[in-house]
Amino acid sequence: MKLAKLQLAYFSPCGGTLRAAELLCSQFESLPVERVNMTCPPGALPAVIPVAKDELLVLAFPVYGGVPPRVEGLFGQLRGQGGPCVLLAAYGNRAYENALAVAAAQMARQGFVCVGGLACVTPHVFAPALGAGRPDGGGDRRAFEAFAGAVKRALAQPALCPAALPGEAEPERKPLKPVPRVRDTEKCLDCGLCARACPAGAMDRDYRVDGARCVNCMACRRACPVGAWRFDPSAVRAWLEENFAAPRPVEWFAGEGMSG
Ligand SMILES: Cc1cc2nc3c(=O)[nH]c(=O)nc-3n(C[C@H](O)[C@H](O)[C@H](O)COP(=O)(O)O)c2cc1C
Secondary structure: OOOOEEEEEEOOOOOHHHHHHHHHHOOOOOOOEEEEEOOOOOOOOOOOEEOOOOEEEEEEEEOEOOEOOOOOOOOOOEEOOOEEEEEEEEEOOOOOOOHHHHHHHHHHHOOEEEEEEEEEEOOEOOEOOOOOOOOOOOHHHHHHHHHHHHHHHHHOOOOOOOOOOOOOOOOOOOOOOOOOEEEOOOOOOOOOHHHHHOOOOOEOOOOOEOOOOOOOOOHHHHHOOOOOEEEOOHHHHHHHHHHOOOOOOOEEEEOOOEEO
16 A cells, blocks of 8 residues: 555653654655654543544554553544554563553554554663663664564555554553652742643642552653652662663564564
């Protein structure tokens, strides 16, 4: 099939996922890219975002606890019409577990054929030494190129074929450990930007956080102009650095049985 353009839909509270997604899009040189930033508060996007059959949806998200972020309604606006989609799961060098399979199942329900999925390492927001400088210009870039080549070959087939992706589409729900945080009330300007930035709608006007909705994405910290939110990931950082320091390669899957 001949593609008209790429639609890059992404959730990237700290920017690592977006950087990786841009690298992937750049492998489809000649095609225009339309970007949809889905890192936004509930209700900020149109209820339906259609993606035409001759467009390739690039869906990019970070891995949280082995799955895509469990933000209510995340990516629910995207509607395919039997057209292709590729997934990019950005993770912090621990593991991506079921992330690709969960996202592929959601996209299939919403009318897309997931022809490929790629999992790549980006800096871990709780332990930035893990994944520092990645994706890099060496092996990572070559893996992205190989993946894009395989996706192009899959798109050239007479019919779109869903890629076989690792993991379970409906894994058991694991509770996310909350990361201790405080709001420095001396510094806080009471501007409300943090609460308005929360993509999970977890913070009220009085800066109280609903623990059942919050996914620890730290968009609140990023939105604060004076650094009033302080997270303390030291315990999880120590565990990550001790157990997951060995760099993991990019892994990808496309079409019928192609992988790298
Ligand atoms: C709440 C939370 C859970 C995470 N869980 C995982 C995980 O299960 N495996 C992993 O390797 N990285 C994990 N990470 C690291 C992120 O996947 C990684 O830092 C990603 O680049 C963040 O994307 P962003 O920079 O676009 O916000 C987690 C990060 C957060 C904030």
